[in-house]
Amino acid sequence: MCGIVGYIGNKKAKPILINGLLRLEYRGYDSAGVATVEKNGITVVKSKGRVAALESVKAIDSLEGTIGIAHTRWATHGKPSDENSHPHTDGKKNFAVVHNGVIENYNELREFLGKNGYSFYSETDTEVIPNLIDYYYQKDSKDDDKKVLRAVISACSDLNGSFALEIISTFLPEKMIVVRKDSPLVIGRANGENYISSDIPAILSYTKDFYLLNDLEYVVLSRDKAEFYDKNLNVIKKDVVNIDWNASAAEKDGYADFMLKEIHEQPKSIRETIGSRLTSDGICSIESLELSKEYLSSLNKIYIVACGTAMHAGLATKPLFEKLCHIQTEVDIASEFRYRDPLIDEKTLVIFISQSGETADTIAALKLSKEKGAKTLAVSNVIGSSITREADYTVYTHAGPEIAVASTKAYTSQVVLMSILAIYFAEVLEINSDLIPDLKKAILKLPSQVEEVLKIDSMIKAFAKKVYTEKDIFFLGRGIDYAAAMESSLKLKEISYIHSDAYAAGELKHGSIALIEKGITVVSIMTDPALTPKTISNLQEVITRGAKTLVVTNQDLGDKVFDNVVKIPETISLISPVLSVVPLQLFAYHISKEKGLDVDKPRNLAKSVTVE
Ligand code: F6R
Numbered sequence: 292m293c294g295i296v297g298y299i300g301n302k303k304a305k306p307i308l309i310n311g312l313l314r315l316e317y318r319g320y321d322s323a324g325v326a327t328v329e330k331n332g333i334t335v336v337k338s339k340g341r342v343a344a345l346e347s348v349k350a351i352d353s354l355e356g357t358i359g360i361a362h363t364r365w366a367t368h369g370k371p372s373d374e375n376s377h378p379h380t381d382g383k384k385n386f387a388v389v390h391n392g393v394i395e396n397y398n399e400l401r402e403f404l405g406k407n408g409y410s411f412y413s414e415t416d417t418e419v420i421p422n423l424i425d426y427y428y429q430k431d432s433k434d435d436d437k438k439v440l441r442a443v444i445s446a447c448s449d450l451n452g453s454f455a456l457e458i459i460s461t462f463l464p465e466k467m468i469v470v471r472k473d474s475p476l477v478i479g480r481a482n483g484e485n486y487i488s489s490d491i492p493a494i495l496s497y498t499k500d501f502y503l504l505n506d507l508e509y510v511v512l513s514r515d516k517a518e519f520y521d522k523n524l525n526v527i528k529k530d531v532v533n534i535d536w537n538a539s540a541a542e543k544d545g546y547a548d549f550m551l552k553e554i555h556e557q558p559k560s561i562r563e564t565i566g567s568r569l570t571s572d573g574i575c576s577i578e579s580l581e582l583s584k585e586y587l588s589s590l591n592k593i594y595i596v597a598c599g600t601a602m603h604a605g606l607a608t609k610p611l612f613e614k615l616c617h618i619q620t621e622v623d624i625a626s627e628f629r630y631r632d633p634l635i636d637e638k639t640l641v642i643f644i645s646q647s648g649e650t651a652d653t654i655a656a657l658k659l660s661k662e663k664g665a666k667t668l669a670v671s672n673v674i675g676s677s678i679t680r681e682a683d684y685t686v687y688t689h690a691g692p693e694i695a696v697a698s699t700k701a702y703t704s705q706v707v708l709m710s711i712l713a714i715y716f717a718e719v720l721e722i723n724s725d726l727i728p729d730l731k732k733a734i735l736k737l738p739s740q741v742e743e744v745l746k747i748d749s750m751i752k753a754f755a756k757k758v759y760t761e762k763d764i765f766f767l768g769r770g771i772d773y774a775a776a777m778e779s780s781l782k783l784k785e786i787s788y789i790h791s792d793a794y795a796a797g798e799l800k801h802g803s804i805a806l807i808e809k810g811i812t813v814v815s816i817m818t819d820p821a822l823t824p825k826t827i828s829n830l831q832e833v834i835t836r837g838a839k840t841l842v843v844t845n846q847d848l849g850d851k852v853f854d855n856v857v858k859i860p861e862t863i864s865l866i867s868p869v870l871s872v873v874p875l876q877l878f879a880y881h882i883s884k885e886k887g888l889d890v891d892k893p894r895n896l897a898k899s900v901t902v903e
Contacts, residue, residue: 293318293362293363293364293365293377293390293391293489294312294315294318294320294362294363294391294488294489294490294493295315295360295362295455295457295476295488295489296308296311296312296360296361296362296486296487296488296489296493297359297360297361297389297457297467297469297485297486297487297488298311298357298358298359298484298485298486298487299357299466299467299484299485299487299512299513299514300357300481300483300484300485301357301483301514302357302484303354303355303356303357304325304354304356304357304358304359305327305351305354305355305356305359307359307486307497308325308327308359308360308361309342309345309346309361311486311488311494312325312342312345312361312362312363312493313342314490314493314541315363315488315489315493316341316342316892317549317694317695317696317891317892317898318363318365318490318696318897318898318899319365319696319892319895319896319897319898320363320364320365321339321340321364321365321366321371322337322338322339322340322364322366322371322372322373322375322376323337323338323340323341323342323344323345323361323362323363323364323376324336324337324338324345324361324362324364324376324377324378324389325337325345325351325354325359325360325361325362325378326359326360326361326378326380326387326389326459327354327355327356327357327358327359328356328357328358328359328459328461328464329354329355329356330355332384332461333384333387333459333460333461334353334354334356335378335384335387336348336350336351336354337373337376337377337378338373339371339372339373339376340371357514358459358464358466358467359459360387360388360389360457360458360459360467360487361378361389362376362378362389362390362391364376364377365897367393367416367902368393368397368414368415368416368417369413369414369415370414374412374413374414375413375414375415377389377390377415377417379413379415379417379420379421380421381409381421381422381424381425382409382422383425384461385421385425385428385461386421386424386425386428386458386459386460386461387421387458387459387460388417388420388421388424388456388457388458389417389456389457390416390417390420390454390455391453391454391455391474391475391476391489391901392452392453392454392455392472392473392474392901393452393453393902393903394416394417394419394420394450394451394452394454395451395452396449396450396451396452397416397419400419400423400449400450401418401419404419404423404426407426409422409425409426416452420446420450420454420456421458423446423449423450424439424442424443424446424458424460426446427441427442427445427446428442428462437524438462439458439460439462439463439466439468440468440509440511440520440524441524443456443458443468443470443509444509444520444522444524447470447472447507447509447522448522450472452473453472453473453474453651453901453902454470454472454473454474455469455470455472455474455475455476455489456468456470456471456476457469457487465513465514466511466512466513467485467487467511467512468509468510468511468512469487469504469509469510469512470507470509470510471506471507471508472506472507473506473651473654473677473901474489474649474901475489475490475647475649475677475899475901476488476489476504477489477490477491477494477501477502477503477504477675478502478504478510478512479491479494479495479497479498479500479501480498480500480501480502480517480531481497481498481500483514483515484497484514484515485512485514485517487512490899491534491536491692492536492540492541492692492694495534495536495541495692496541499533499534499535499536500531500532500533500534501531501532501533501534501675502517502519502529502531502532503532503674503675503680505680507521507522508520508529509521517529532674532675534674534675536691540691541692541694547884548695548880548890548891549694549695549891550695550697550699550786550880550890550891551880551890553694553699553700554699554745554873554876554877554880555745556691556700557699557700557703557738557741557745557873558739558741558742558745559738560688560689560690560691560700560703560704561703561704561707561737561738561741561869562738563689563690563691563704564688564689564704564707564708564711565707565711565735565737566689568708568711568715569711569731569734569735571735573728573731575714575715575718575731576715577711577712577715578686579684579685579686580668580684580686582684582716582719584719584720584721586666587616587618587716587719587720588720589637589638590618590638590639591619591638591639592619592620592621592635592638592639592640593612593616593620593621593639593640593641594620594621594622594623594628594633594640594642594660595608595609595612595621595622595623595641595642595643595644595709596622596623596624596625596628596641596642596644596653596657596660597622597624597625597643597644597645597650598624598625598626598645598652598653598900599698599781600646600697600698600701600702600778600781600782601644601645601650601698601701601702601705602622602623602624602625602644603702603774603777603778603781604644604702604706604709604778605622605642605644605709606622606777607706607709607771607774607775607778607868608706608709608713609621609622609774610770610771610865611709611713611714611865611866612709612713612716614724614726614865615713615714615716615717615722615724615726615727615730616713616716616717616720616722617720618716623656624652625643625650625652625653625655625656626652626903628656628659629652629656629659633659633663635660635663635664635665636664636665637664637665637666639660639663639665639666640665640666640667640668641656641660641665641666641667641668642667642669642670642709642712643656643657643667643668643670643678643682644671644705644709645669645670645676645678646671646672646673646688646690646693646698646701646705646899647671647672647673647676647898647899648669648671648672648673648676648677648679649673649676649677649678649899649901650678650899650901651900651901651902651903652900652903653678654677654678655903657669657678657682661681661683666684667681667683667684668682668683668684668685668686669681669682669684669685669686670685670686670687670688670705670708670709670712671685671687671688672687672689672690672691672693672701672704674687686708686712688701688704688705688708689704690703690704693898694891694898695890695891696785696786696891696892696893696896696897696898697785697786697879697890697893699782699876703741703868703869703872703873706866706868706869707734707737707866707869710730710734710865711734714727714730714731726863726865729863730863730865730866733862733863733866734866736860736862737862737866737869737870740859740860740862740870741869741870741873743860744859744860744870744873744874745873745877747857747858747859747874747877748877750857751857751874751877751878752877752881754841754855754878755878755881755882755885756881756885758812758839758882759787759881759882759885759886761789761811762789763789763790763791763792763806763811763812764780764783764789764790764791764811764812764813764814765780765791765792765793765794765803765806765807765812765813765814766779766780766783766791766792766793766794766813766814766816766875767793767795767796767799767813767814767815767816767826767830767833768793768795768796768815768816768817768826769795769796769797769819769822769825769826770819770822770864771818771819771865771867771868772816772817772818772822772826772867772871773794773795774868775816775818775867775868775871775872775875776793776794776814776815776816777793778868778872778875779793779814779871779872779875779876779878779879780792782872782875782876782879783875783878783879783882785879785893785896786879786880786882786883786888786890786893787879787882787883787886787888788886788888788893788894796815796825796829796830797825797829799829799833800829800832804832804833804836807833807836807837807838808836808837809836809837810837810838810839811833811837811838811839812838812839812840812841813830813833813838813840813841814840814841814842814843814875814878815829815830815841815842816842816843816844816875817842817843817844817846817848818843818844818845818846818859818862818864818867818870818871819864819867820846820864823844823846823848827848827851830842830853834853839854839855840853840854840855841855841857841878842855842856842857843857843859843871843874843875844856844857844858844859845858845859845860845861845862845867845870845871857874859871859874
């Protein structure tokens with residue numbers, strides 16, 4: 292999805308902006324552009340295609356300015372083209388703007404501005420913004436140093452939808468104004484300079500000190516300061532937050548792709564997630580979470596709401612909440628939940644899982660839950676992200692920045708953190724369960740067990756080489772293995788473009804087995820001793836019909852001989868997705884590589900889905 296970078300300081304802005312855009316490439320985009328404040332006004336250079344195409348535009352060589360804004364665009368309103376790329380300006384180039392988000396009432400605003408003498412060159416929703424700012428600027432008879440800010444505030448008050456904006460103006464050539472609403476934007480503070488971005492990793496190599504913005508806080512940036520205002524021009528006090536991410540965590544570090552690196556980082560990221568929340572002497576605590584026994588006992592339902600892989604982490608951990616806490620737990624897709632008037636009230640706790648913390652549907656579902664009186668808990672990887680600021684409580688996965696579009700280490704960290712949360716709730720509720728001490732030990736073993744699993748790579752690669760040309764690959768599992776199968780199937784389809792589905796193994800006979808024909812590949816996960824014999828029968832049914840199989844298991848399969856068996860370490864089945872999904876992440880990765888695809892940036896996908 293679109294990315295934003297900005298700089299105001301004493302260095303030449305262009306290389307910093309280009310470097311930032313390159314770091315945002317993983318988000319997915321189809322055009323790019325920059326605008327800088329030059330001696331003779333604002334210069335805009337933009338181009339359809341990759342950042343490399345932008346760099347080859349002749350005009351970019353002349354950019355000398357030390358204040359600039361930049362953008363990678365993922366087309367929504369209007370096709371990818373030079374004209375539709377950002378930055379956008381008003382006709383007189385008084386204002387240049389980059390924008391992430393969607394302006395829902397842009398047609399109305401375009402009509403209004405048209406009647407007031409403004410004309411448009413692009414098909415975008417964004418182009419109304421610089422024109423609207425100019426309209427308010429020209430209308431304002433008071434000439435003081437807040438005039439541009441007042442115009443920006445008036446324009447933003449007319450905008451419906453979501454926006455993160457960087458604005459430069461010939462009327463305020465030594466400053467920049469930024470603001471956000473329902474779309475991420477952070478300011479990185481350094482000595483005598485400010486960096487701006489939609490994503491922390493893009494500017495992490497320059498600073499670790501950040502200002503995190505709330506909706507509709509207007510920021511006037513100069514080289515050495517950032518001033519924050521509300522819409523009535525009252526000054527807002529804002530503290531710097533230190534983001535403890537290692538800048539090299541956002542580099543490939545010798546790996547061919549970010550995804551491969553992130554798969555291999557999982558022992559470390561899981562260790563970070565566990566942190567001091569679970570100690571070897573069995574103490575479980577969650578920092579900054581004060582949920583009383585009285586409150587947890589009052590609950591009649593827990594909802595886990597999320598999208599995609601994060602939702603799969605919810606499916607993988609729902610059984611733990613039910614088993615340990617004895618509270619009915621439902622998992623829902625955020626985009627469904629938000630529109631179906633869910634039955635929730637103050638007796639419901641709604642947990643939102645989101646790696647980025649910026650997913651539009653998840654944020655909307657969170658706001659709805661609060662309106663309905665439920666308490667909300669965010670599980671996120673990004674400090675200060677939108678959902679963490681909306682939710683009543685937040686716990687962080689601490690998996691480090693995840694750059695590849697396909698989520699891997701964030702998923703395993705989400706499952707681990709949710710498992711620890713379930714234990715923590717059970718302990719606050721003083722529910723006695725023999726399972727808890729064993730679970731704690733099993734969770735602590737996970738990082739070294741993932742290390743073991745990663746060693747199985749060559750066998751998986753060999754199988755991937757055999758099947759990478761297939762059109763369909765199916766996944767089977769029962770219980771917790773079904774949840775892991777869904778995640779594994781999603782991973783495969785998003786980076787290999789092979790059609791894939793996951794089925795509850797027992798459901799196969801009720802229709803889907805009709806798809807099984809000679810030569811088809813079926814992957815099966817079996818980690819639950821109580822269910823393994825049943826899944827084996829289902830697997831035999833597909834083998835009889837000519838399927839070739841890959842089995843991921845930690846069970847002794849007795850006299851049953853299957854062709855391709857990936858043996859993973861034993862653990863308690865309830866947390867087994869942390870181990871069973873890893874070889875299948877590698878499976879998806881190797882298939883994608885065999886097909887010569889862009890593993891980190893699969894087609895049509897964006898890392899963080901900030902629009903509906
Ligand atoms: C798939 C993937 C997506 C995300 C989903 C939610 O690999 O990454 O399915 O899980 O878009 O994103 P977050 O967790 O940022 O809310």
